[in-house]
Amino acid sequence: MATTETLRSISVGLEAIDEKKAQLRRAFEELQAHSSLIPSSSSSTSSFTNLKWADIDSYFTSLQSGLQAKFALLKSAKPVPEGPQPPPQPESAANIKSGSATSEPLPPQPESKAKRKASLSVPEPVPSAGPVPVRPELKSFCEKMDSFGLRDFLLARPRERAVIRDELADAWKHARDPAMLVVDAMQGITGDGSSGGVADVTGLRRVSVALLEALMRAKVEIGAQVKEKAMAIAVEWNRNIAAGVSSEGDDDGLEKLCFLQLVATFGLVENDLFNMNDLVEYAVAIARHRQAVDLCRVIGFGDRICDVITKLISGGKILVAVKFIFQFEQTEKFPPVPLLRGCISETKKIGQKARRTGGRSGKNFRQSWVMLCFKCSSSLGDDGPKNNMLM
Incomplete structure (x- = not known):
């Protein structure tokens, strides 16, 4: 279970989401301002030009x-109490027998040590929140x-x-x-x-x-x-x-x-x-x-x-199409590897053209898009277009 400090840390992170989204929106608008650098001939490139902030925000x-x-x-x-908790004091055999408080407690048995060690090394399962x-x-x-x-x-x-x-x-x-x-x-x-x-x-x-x-x-x-x-x-x-x-x-x-x-x-x-x-x-x-x-x-x-799926591909929504291809088991009819390779090839061209004009946004766009393709292809096994992907 989470400690109070952990809950506080998570809360701070969640509160920062809106600020991060605002930063992402500014980056997206900067990319849109450089859209003239992006050739409009290919369907994979149009997946960027067709992208709207509403899609990302949603x-x-x-x-x-x-x-x-x-x-x-x-x-x-x-929540779990913060700080170390004192272990329970073992009750002596003498106290159990006679109730005397002056008797010395017996040393713990080896089995008790083993049990305590196990309780420290193996965390208890967290019950379902229901x-x-x-x-x-x-x-x-x-x-x-x-x-x-x-x-x-x-x-x-x-x-x-x-x-x-x-x-x-x-x-x-x-x-x-x-x-x-x-x-x-x-x-x-x-x-x-x-x-x-x-x-x-x-x-x-x-x-x-x-x-x-x-x-x-x-x-x-x-x-x-x-x-x-x-x-x-x-x-x-x-x-x-x-x-x-x-x-x-x-x-x-x-x-x-x-x-x-x-x-x-x-x-x-x-x-x-x-x-x-x-x-x-x-x-x-x-x-x-x-x-x-x-x-x-x-x-x-x-x-x-x-x-x-066909309409998604023709509309340049390649990564969304790939998601549908896998979810509905249509990989034989729509092999995903060529689709992802096409995305990677086009983003390389976009990044190179943007760099020649001195714009960093094109480079950042290319890196982000290629990494997204890489994540998609990671589930394809040896057939995925991983070799030299980021070259």
């Missing part, structure tokens, strides 16, 4: 939320079926959403109909003007993703009435997305992520209400998000996952 925000959730679990465990205890507010919202209260509670706590999402697993037990609670909280999600009192539609969508994900994880029973209500929302929403009514400013694919999470959580794809070509496009748009692979599995893309 990735690191996901990591940050996960770390904060684990830290909350760690804090809930009983389910995250639910805070009273969440329990109250669920008991009262207060969907707007639950929604506003999450809207006001963007940095705690990952922790709250884990707490909801226990909170759902106090709700008469958890699925209906979530659907009602999503009022205004389609972006058609009926915001349900929420001006921040983007924030509402982030909250809805957390609620839907928690609902799907809990595997609660979904009744026919609430499923029909979710289906009506999804059909209208899909129509708005196709018409471009609600996708303005959706550069990071958040709207499509929330839509696919709704479809997956309520099993709406079974009714063949949606064109699979549209779902493929949505999957490509959200591919960089943490939930993308799981959503594609739950929805059941089948052979159409190859279309997703």
Whole structure:
């Protein structure tokens, strides 16, 4: 278990994340300012030029939320007292026999020494932290079926959403109909003007993703009435997305992520209400998000996952494509080694061209990109493009 000093150190590190993200954003914007040095002819190069800060921010925000959730679990465990603790004094045989305090204690037996040595050399297993205890507010919202209260509670706590999402697993037990609670909280999600009192539609969508994900994880029973209500929302929403009514400013694919999470959580794809070509496009748009692979599995893309991978490759999203290739076991159809080699070759050219103009940002970009490719290829065994990779 963690000591108080360890918890304090972790807390300081987590508090520094926002500052580090700000530094990363400045570096990214500097790279973007030198984008004219990057040739636009190859797909692997376009993976940089197509990259947006929203993609990077979404990735690191996901990591940050996960770390904060684990830290909350760690804090809930009983901390180990700091400093050495005095060992228990062995009770003498004389004291045991007669109760006299003047008797000399017997020397410890060899077995006792061995046991003490073993207890020092082998740490005791740390017990599991167990389910995250639910805070009273969440329990109250669920008991009262207060969907707007639950929604506003999450809207006001963007940095705690990952922790709250884990707490909801226990909170759902106090709700008469958890699925209906979530659907009602999503009022205004389609972006058609009926915001349900929420001006921040983007924030509402982030909250809805957390609620839907928690609902799907809990595997609660979904009744026919609430499923029909979710289906009506999804059909209208899909129509708005196709018409471009609600996708303005959706550069990071958040709207499509929330839509696919709704479809997956309520099993709406079974009714063949949606064109699979549209779902493929949505999957490509959200591919960089943490939930993308799981959503594609739950929805059941089948052979159409190859279309997703093909579009990722043609769009220059090589490393994301490689992730999908391995997750869906498509290495025979899409050999990852040539894809990674292409990334490395192009980044070498970019770095060399940037150095000739005197820019360090191009060199740093090349090193970072090549190291990322190296990490991907490390799982490929002897077939990976490791030889002379950094030359």
